Each structure stands twice: as C-alpha cells, then as structure tokens.
Amino acid sequence: GYSWQDLLPYVINGFNPFPTPYVGVFGYAKQLQQKYKYWVNNGRWNIIFQSGWIDYQIPDIYKRVPFPIIQMNATDAQNEGLQNGDIIQLYNDFGSLEGVVWISNTVPQGQVFVAMAYEVKPGANQLTTPTVDPVTDNQMVKWAWANIKKIGTLSQEYIQQVTFAPVKFQVSSS
Numbered sequence: 001g002y003s004w005q006d007l008l009p010y011v012i013n014g015f016n017p018f019p020t021p022y023v024g025v026f027g028y029a030k031q032l033q034q035k036y037k038y039w040v041n042n043g044r045w046n047i048i049f050q051s052g053w054i055d056y057q058i059p060d061i062y063k064r065v066p067f068p069i070i071q072m073n074a075t076d077a078q079n080e081g082l083q084n085g086d087i088i089q090l091y092n093d094f095g096s097l098e099g100v101v102w103i104s105n106t107v108p109q110g111q112v113f114v115a116m117a118y119e120v121k122p123g124a125n126q127l128t129t130p131t132v133d134p135v136t137d138n139q140m141v142k143w144a145w146a147n148i149k150k151i152g153t154l155s156q157e158y159i160q161q162v163t164f165a166p167v168k169f170q171v172s173s174s
Contacts, residue, residue, distance in 0.1 A: 028129035029143035036145035038112050042124030045115035068099035071113040077103050084164040087152040095126040
C-alpha cells in the first residue's frame with residue numbers, strides 16, 4: 001500500500017490523491033450550458049434513504065415526500081417568482097421533469113438539485129445527455145442544464161404535509 005507521505009505530492013486541496021485531467025464542459029453538455037439557465041445537479045437525498053430505495057413501501061415516509069422535490073436557491077426562486085410548494089417543469093432538448101420547489105440554502109445560485117431515482121416519477125436522468133466522460137467512459141449524468149416553467153402549486157393540505165422544513169448548512173462561498 002501507499003503511505004500518506006507517498007500520496008501527499010498528488011493531493012489537491014487535501015482531496016484528490018489520484019490526479020485526473022479535467023477537460024472542461026464539452027459535447028452536448030456544452031450546447032445545453034450555452035442555451036439553458038440552470039445546471040441540473042442530482043444525487044442522493046438522505047431525507048429519503050438512498051433516494052427512496054425502499055422508502056415508498058413505508059407510508060409515513062411516502063406521506064412526507066409524495067412528490068419529486070426540486071431544491072433551488074432562494075435568490076433564484078425569487079427571480080423566477082417561485083415559492084415552496086410551486087410545481088415546476090425543468091426542460092431541455094433531451095426531455096423534461098416535473099417536481100415541487102423546495103427552497104434551500106444548500107443549492108448554489110444557478111443550480112437546481114433533483115433527487116436521483118425518485119420512485120414515483122422519473123428522476124433527473126430525464127434531462128441528461130448522451131455525453132460520455134473521456135477518462136472513465138461513464139455517462140456524464142450530472143452534466144445537464146435546463147430552464148424552469150411554473151405549471152402549478154400544491155394545495156395547502158399538501159404544503160402542510162410536506163412541511164418544507166429548512167435544511168441549513170454553512171455553504172462556503174469559495
């Protein structure tokens with residue numbers, strides 16, 4: 001094995017012991033980035049375990065999050081005229097996705113966050129491109145950009161049920 005001292009010369013800001021070249025945004029993703037306003041980030045959302053792996057078999061959890069959630073920054077939400085509980089559509093040249101706005105300070109301006117693999121409706125992959133990473137040969141599932149269109153608002157009953165409790169973390173500015 002390697003010691004920490006062996007790896008130290010390759011560590012960038014303390015995180016990456018195995019340097020990988022970054023080639024920038026390219027291909028379909030570059031086209032979307034130039035055309036659409038929001039970077040559609042996605043991943044696990046631990047409010048629902050493993051993004052809903054078995055949670056939807058548990059009525060109390062499903063009741064808490066009965067719709068796909070799209071988290072966004074408060075400034076972006078205000079600029080779009082959106083509030084917690086508004087139903088929006090994210091769309092680009094590759095598809096569209098509907099979900100409910102949840103304003104969060106964990107999402108930087110210019111991005112939205114979609115829980116991947118949401119069980120009830122299709123997840124973030126509805127918007128991803130066929131762009132492939134040249135280093136890993138994996139699909140670039142995080143390289144999608146989209147615009148937002150408001151298509152409705154949840155009923156007060158659902159807004160109370162989901163609660164939209166703030167998730168507060170200190171997000172560094174750098």
